[in-house]
Amino acid sequence: xxxxxxxxxxxxxxxxxxxxxxxxxxxxxxxxxxxxxxxxxxxxxxxxxxxxxxxxxxxxxxxxxxxxxxxxxxxxxxxxxxxxxxxxxxxxxxxxxxxxxxxxxxxxxxxxxxxxxxxxxxxxxxxxxxxxxxxxxxxxxxxxxxxxxxxxxxxxxxxxxxxxxxxxxxxxxxxxxxxxxxxxxxxxxxxxxxxxxxxxxxxxxxxxxxxxxxxxxxxxxxxxxx
Numbered sequence: 001x002x003x004x005x006x007x008x009x010x011x012x013x014x015x016x017x018x019x020x021x022x023x024x025x026x027x028x029x030x031x032x033x034x035x036x037x038x039x040x041x042x043x044x045x046x047x048x049x050x051x052x053x054x055x056x057x058x059x060x061x062x063x064x065x066x067x068x069x070x071x072x073x074x075x076x077x078x079x080x081x082x083x084x085x086x087x088x089x090x091x092x093x094x095x096x097x098x099x100x101x102x103x104x105x106x107x108x109x110x111x112x113x114x115x116x117x118x119x120x121x122x123x124x125x126x127x128x129x130x131x132x133x134x135x136x137x138x139x140x141x142x143x144x145x146x147x148x149x150x151x152x153x154x155x156x157x158x159x160x161x162x163x164x165x166x167x168x169x170x171x172x173x174x175x176x177x178x179x180x181x182x183x184x185x186x187x188x189x190x191x192x193x194x195x196x197x198x199x200x201x202x203x204x205x206x207x208x209x210x211x212x213x214x215x216x217x218x219x220x221x222x223x224x225x226x
Contacts, residue, residue, distance in 0.1 A: 014056035021057035029116035058201035061184040065175045067195040082132040083226040089121045092128040092140040099156035131162040139163040147212035148180040180211035
């Protein structure tokens with residue numbers, strides 16, 4: 001039976017998640033609960049009219065930064081974009097919420113999720129990487145920074161490879177800042193093609209615990225346009 005969260009700020013042990021990877025349901029999307037979730041290897045994922053569902057899938061998809069595969073063709077496309085960090089976070093998350101997904105109807109990035117992550121952004125925990133062409137936002141991604149781990153949430157592209165370029169630039173900066181890896185959450189062939197790999201939940205949680213205790217300041221993200 002899946003546990004229901006109460007007002008108490010805590011989560012069940014993710015090692016005892018359901019077969020599908022659900023840890024619990026209910027609760028709220030307050031900043032304190034969201035950050036506790038991420039530090040515990042848990043993230044929210046649900047649809048409109050559903051209760052909040054909290055997940056810790058097994059296996060977990062991660063990208064060790066040195067494993068990132070930057071193809072020659074993608075490298076050539078990087079100069080075609082102006083990459084910015086945290087300049088239009090709200091626009092990025094709203095674009096992600098409306099981006100069409102193959103095999104999906106609607107979006108899990110519901111209005112209350114958008115509001116919650118905008119609050120995390122204002123507090124310095126959630127960040128966006130944005131790809132512009134001629135001053136127009138054409139792709140990007142957002143996620144949550146937890147110590148030495150970047151927890152990727154979603155990406156979108158209106159121009160071919162825009163989100164891939166944003167991702168490639170992010171990897172370069174995270175590597176330079178001393179981050180350990182990117183949490184890609186759920187396995188996808190697209191991210192595997194970029195070098196991501198599946199690991200067991202137990203292995204992920206251990207690596208997350210070790211890396212999340214590394215202090216990473218908000219100042220890291222205060223960079224100019226690229």
